[in-house]
Amino acid sequence: MEAVLKFRVCFLLIITVLSSALYACGQGPDKDLMSEGKNYMAEKNYQGAIVIFKTALDNSPENMEARFALGKAYLMSGKLDQAEKAFEKYARQNPYDSALLLENGRLKLFRQDFQGAFDYLSEFVSKVTDSAEGYTLLGRAAWGVGKYDDARKSFAKAIELEPAREDSQLALAQLYVIEGNEAEAAKIVDGLMEREPNNRNGLYFKARLAQMHGDTGAYKSIFKQIVKAHPTDAYAKYTYAKGVLEDGDYAQVKILVRELSEGAPKVPFGKKLEGMLRYSLKDYGAAVNAFHEAIAIRPDAESYFFLGMSYYGMGDLETAITQLRIAADRSQKFLKAREMISLILLQQKRYNESIAEARKILEVDSNNVIASVIRGDAYLAKGDTGKALEQLKEITEKDPHFAAAFMKMGALHYSMGDMEESEAALKGALKAAPDNLRPRLVLSNFYLRNGNKDLARTVLEEGLSGKKEDVALYVYLARMELMERNPDKARTLLSKAKALDVKNPTAYMMLASMALAEKKSEDALIEYDELLTNNPNFLRAQLAKAVVLDTLGRADEAEATYKEAVKSGNPSAYLAYAGSKLKSSNTEASLAILNEGLKENPNDESLIRQKAETLFGLKRFDEVLAMSDNLEKLNRNAGLGLRVRTFVLMKDFDKAVATAREICDFAPKSPEGYLVLADVNMRANHFDDWRKALEEGVGKCGPSPVLLQELGKYYSAIGNYNKALTYLDSVIKQNDKAFKAYSLRGDVYGRLGNRSKAVEDYTKALELSDRYVPALNNLAMVYLDDERTSAEALRLAYKAYLQMPWSTSVMDTFGYALAVNGKQDAAVSILEKAASIEADNPDITYHLGYAYQKAGKNEQAIAKLEQVANCDGCDMAADAKKLLKKIKGD
Numbered sequence: 001m002e003a004v005l006k007f008r009v010c011f012l013l014i015i016t017v018l019s020s021a022l023y024a025c026g027q028g029p030d031k032d033l034m035s036e037g038k039n040y041m042a043e044k045n046y047q048g049a050i051v052i053f054k055t056a057l058d059n060s061p062e063n064m065e066a067r068f069a070l071g072k073a074y075l076m077s078g079k080l081d082q083a084e085k086a087f088e089k090y091a092r093q094n095p096y097d098s099a100l101l102l103e104n105g106r107l108k109l110f111r112q113d114f115q116g117a118f119d120y121l122s123e124f125v126s127k128v129t130d131s132a133e134g135y136t137l138l139g140r141a142a143w144g145v146g147k148y149d150d151a152r153k154s155f156a157k158a159i160e161l162e163p164a165r166e167d168s169q170l171a172l173a174q175l176y177v178i179e180g181n182e183a184e185a186a187k188i189v190d191g192l193m194e195r196e197p198n199n200r201n202g203l204y205f206k207a208r209l210a211q212m213h214g215d216t217g218a219y220k221s222i223f224k225q226i227v228k229a230h231p232t233d234a235y236a237k238y239t240y241a242k243g244v245l246e247d248g249d250y251a252q253v254k255i256l257v258r259e260l261s262e263g264a265p266k267v268p269f270g271k272k273l274e275g276m277l278r279y280s281l282k283d284y285g286a287a288v289n290a291f292h293e294a295i296a297i298r299p300d301a302e303s304y305f306f307l308g309m310s311y312y313g314m315g316d317l318e319t320a321i322t323q324l325r326i327a328a329d330r331s332q333k334f335l336k337a338r339e340m341i342s343l344i345l346l347q348q349k350r351y352n353e354s355i356a357e358a359r360k361i362l363e364v365d366s367n368n369v370i371a372s373v374i375r376g377d378a379y380l381a382k383g384d385t386g387k388a389l390e391q392l393k394e395i396t397e398k399d400p401h402f403a404a405a406f407m408k409m410g411a412l413h414y415s416m417g418d419m420e421e422s423e424a425a426l427k428g429a430l431k432a433a434p435d436n437l438r439p440r441l442v443l444s445n446f447y448l449r450n451g452n453k454d455l456a457r458t459v460l461e462e463g464l465s466g467k468k469e470d471v472a473l474y475v476y477l478a479r480m481e482l483m484e485r486n487p488d489k490a491r492t493l494l495s496k497a498k499a500l501d502v503k504n505p506t507a508y509m510m511l512a513s514m515a516l517a518e519k520k521s522e523d524a525l526i527e528y529d530e531l532l533t534n535n536p537n538f539l540r541a542q543l544a545k546a547v548v549l550d551t552l553g554r555a556d557e558a559e560a561t562y563k564e565a566v567k568s569g570n571p572s573a574y575l576a577y578a579g580s581k582l583k584s585s586n587t588e589a590s591l592a593i594l595n596e597g598l599k600e601n602p603n604d605e606s607l608i609r610q611k612a613e614t615l616f617g618l619k620r621f622d623e624v625l626a627m628s629d630n631l632e633k634l635n636r637n638a639g640l641g642l643r644v645r646t647f648v649l650m651k652d653f654d655k656a657v658a659t660a661r662e663i664c665d666f667a668p669k670s671p672e673g674y675l676v677l678a679d680v681n682m683r684a685n686h687f688d689d690w691r692k693a694l695e696e697g698v699g700k701c702g703p704s705p706v707l708l709q710e711l712g713k714y715y716s717a718i719g720n721y722n723k724a725l726t727y728l729d730s731v732i733k734q735n736d737k738a739f740k741a742y743s744l745r746g747d748v749y750g751r752l753g754n755r756s757k758a759v760e761d762y763t764k765a766l767e768l769s770d771r772y773v774p775a776l777n778n779l780a781m782v783y784l785d786d787e788r789t790s791a792e793a794l795r796l797a798y799k800a801y802l803q804m805p806w807s808t809s810v811m812d813t814f815g816y817a818l819a820v821n822g823k824q825d826a827a828v829s830i831l832e833k834a835a836s837i838e839a840d841n842p843d844i845t846y847h848l849g850y851a852y853q854k855a856g857k858n859e860q861a862i863a864k865l866e867q868v869a870n871c872d873g874c875d876m877a878a879d880a881k882k883l884l885k886k887i888k889g890d
Helices: 002-042 046-059 064-076 080-093 098-110 114-127 132-144 148-161 166-178 182-195 200-212 216-229 234-246 250-263 269-280 284-297 301-314 317-330 335-347 351-364 369-381 385-398 403-415 419-432 437-449 453-461 470-483 487-500 505-517 521-534 539-551 555-566 571-583 587-600 605-617 621-634 636-649 653-666 671-683 687-701 705-717 721-734 739-751 755-768 773-783 787-803 808-820 824-837 842-854 858-869 877-888
Strands: none
Touching (some): 002 064, 046 064, 064 098, 080 098, 132 148, 148 166, 182 200, 250 269, 269 284, 317 335, 335 369, 403 419, 403 437, 437 453, 437 470, 453 470, 470 505, 487 505, 505 521, 505 539, 539 571, 555 571, 587 605, 605 636, 621 636, 636 671, 671 687, 705 721, 721 739, 755 773, 808 824, 842 858, 842 877, 858 877
16 A cells, blocks of 8 residues: 555656646747747847747747837847738737837838837827937938938937947947038047947048048048957958058958958858959959859849959940940949940940930939040040030039049030130139049140240149148159259259158159160169169069169079069069079970969960960970860950960961961951951961951941051051051040050151151150050160260150060160160160070171170170171161271271
């Protein structure tokens, strides 16, 4: 009996325990789920919270706490319709819950229904008078409906209730900025930053203020601080990285690309930055791939815009327009995409479509001057100068401070020969933007072209203000002094420029060029070193220094400098380093450097071209053909173009023509194929086919400037200079920034013996592109005919040599310039290198003979000069005979 009793007691205890457990299983999980969901909300993992609260409702459909929490999670994740439905269901059971007023007000704010939000939130704060959150949201709603006084009072009340509330303080500061009271805004944010120096929202606020004021230095510095204090903030790192990219620090950008891609793979910032880097390096194929990957992660207008720009860089204009249209359609306010579309249509000679696109921009922003300028350019291209001038006048009336429109008017009047109107317009540009450098330089150049040097100098001097911007003015003044053969005055001016901005490279580089022209290599190295101390990553100085060291025979130092330069990852550094090896006939080392460059920049066409050229020199044509196959996968036309070049060098002109025809057939409306076809026929000496290819291109593509320019080159080559000028004039009329056309026209005038016009055109080409080697080289050669300009000739020739030290044409001009300026030993060294590459070139042979004569090496001079003197049809034969007579004393 006792045993039975014990069994019953144990059984009852077990049943009691099981009942307790079952009760816990029925009630505990809901509480756990709600707790977990609230934790997700606190962590801003709203999607996770939605899953949890829906699970709680599946377990207990009557759980109103879960219903309300689900609505909030939907709301915070941006799923507004689902949030509204959840709140409606909750309201049926709890119609008088004040919290519902708050969330419905927040919902209306998300939908930008500011009046609806204002009504809900006003009712909420009337019932819950101590809610800082309620007053903050009410302030935003009042702001949205334009009730600034109510907004200010609401934010102030929120801060009174909760003094440390950050969003209320920042909202009030933002309102003060909108009202123009930046001092009060600064007080609020400074107070916030005193308590927390690296407060992220405070730093973002300061960055926005810096951006508003155009203080890019402060803007970049603040984002650098944000990244340092908050390394996981992907947006801040992306924004900071764009600033680093603008500064040209490609090596650092590559590090940031990797950090963003690894640290934030679910957002597109890493891929977008990689695309922007590749775009900056003109590696457009890789840029396209990166932007496609960014869009696959999360499409946005900016990615589509840069994707379009990358296709534009590749020359695929139709695909560029397609991508730019997507960017424009995603946001009506994204006008720069539509501006670019209008510009491309203008370049394609689709003038009416360009005008129509510009009109769409003006419908959104009637004061958009870029659209107005494009429309004016389209009218001008159509030959309607009256409408073009009318459009420009309208722009200047709408925006009297838009100097570019005045300058275009000045250029248009100048082209029409109306000097008075041109001067008036250029003065208008200066008046519109007295602190802007370009109008002042253009007006000064106008006076210089018209022979009024004093007035040209005065315009520049009047712009001096003691600011960093004066550097360019001092440089231009120094150039004028050099033209007047006053190098000491030029140095004084350049020293002033250096003192104003120690990081600006222009004055250092010019002083170095002057030192080299005077055979003071050590002084040039001092300038480069001083610049690199202040601006360590300035690549051009690194490369120039390396070239000088190489020329001085200091090979180890040159090598170290080149190695430092390639750390930038910039293709031009690898090109220069490889070029130095090529110059010393170390072809395999040159190829190795190019291969290293291609590892860093696998799709860079300049590196691919240089590698191909190096292989061409070794007659390794099969390797180049294999390269062309790979390149074709990235850029069809570039790959085919390389194949054409290979066949030309193999003298297989039939295959070259057939491949060029493939390019034409693939894109019959694009000039590129016809240009390649024309080039093949030129090299094959098929002059009629050369002309026919260009004329076919004009027939199918319209009067494209590049085709007309090549026709100008063709007629110049066959000696029909008047027709050449007609075509080149047409190009320049269509595009007054066509620096290559100016340079070619300078060549024609040179052949016609019109020195002044040749100088004018070469100078204009260099104004538009100051490092364009053909213009530098040819202007230097013209200047060598006149003792007064021989020093400037040496500066120009050296500038060309720094960029293309492997070019025999450039070496020839530089060596001759050295000889004319009394630098015989250096001249002989350079010209002997050129002659070793092109032994049969009569110009190089003559210049080497001239340099030998200057150096007192008459026997060697006679040997070279006699080669030229006995050459039938050589341009320099008469000069060679004259110099021989002088040496022999005849």
